Amino acid sequence: MVEKSHTAGETQSNWSSGLPGPLRGLKQQIADFFSPQADANATGETYEINIELPGVSSDDIDVDVHDGMLTIKGEKHSEHEEEGKTYFFSERSFGSFLRSFRLPVDTDPDKIKAEFKNGVLTINVPKSGPPPEKSRKIEIRNH
Numbered sequence: 001m002v003e004k005s006h007t008a009g010e011t012q013s014n015w016s017s018g019l020p021g022p023l024r025g026l027k028q029q030i031a032d033f034f035s036p037q038a039d040a041n042a043t044g045e046t047y048e049i050n051i052e053l054p055g056v057s058s059d060d061i062d063v064d065v066h067d068g069m070l071t072i073k074g075e076k077h078s079e080h081e082e083e084g085k086t087y088f089f090s091e092r093s094f095g096s097f098l099r100s101f102r103l104p105v106d107t108d109p110d111k112i113k114a115e116f117k118n119g120v121l122t123i124n125v126p127k128s129g130p131p132p133e134k135s136r137k138i139e140i141r142n143h
Helices: 025-036
Strands: 040-041 046-052 061-066 069-083 089-102 113-117 120-126
Touching: 040 089, 061 120, 069 120
Parallel strands: none
Antiparallel strands: 040 046, 046 120, 061 069, 069 089, 113 120
């Protein structure tokens, strides 16, 4: 059911191998930042997908379904400022994310619902019943 898509933080090249020691882990940190964690489970009536999106506003998330593919995309904006007696510190991180999931054939895409609460996006995908039979025997009639 799960098909992970490539995100802005993933690359095919090993560009981090030439970086100094403290920066080598940067590639994985970028990939982790842009690829939210997800889990999926099923009950008798529904599939449920949970995606962790801390620090993301529901206004920055889009959920679409097209041709059996459920896609969640959005942008993460994070700012942190800290003031002290002799210093001022500010961090900002921005980026987009994209996760795609191939839906099983026994789902009803018209009844999918999404809820966002406490940084977790929960998507409920109702089952439509047993999947259609892939093959069946055809009776040959004699005339």
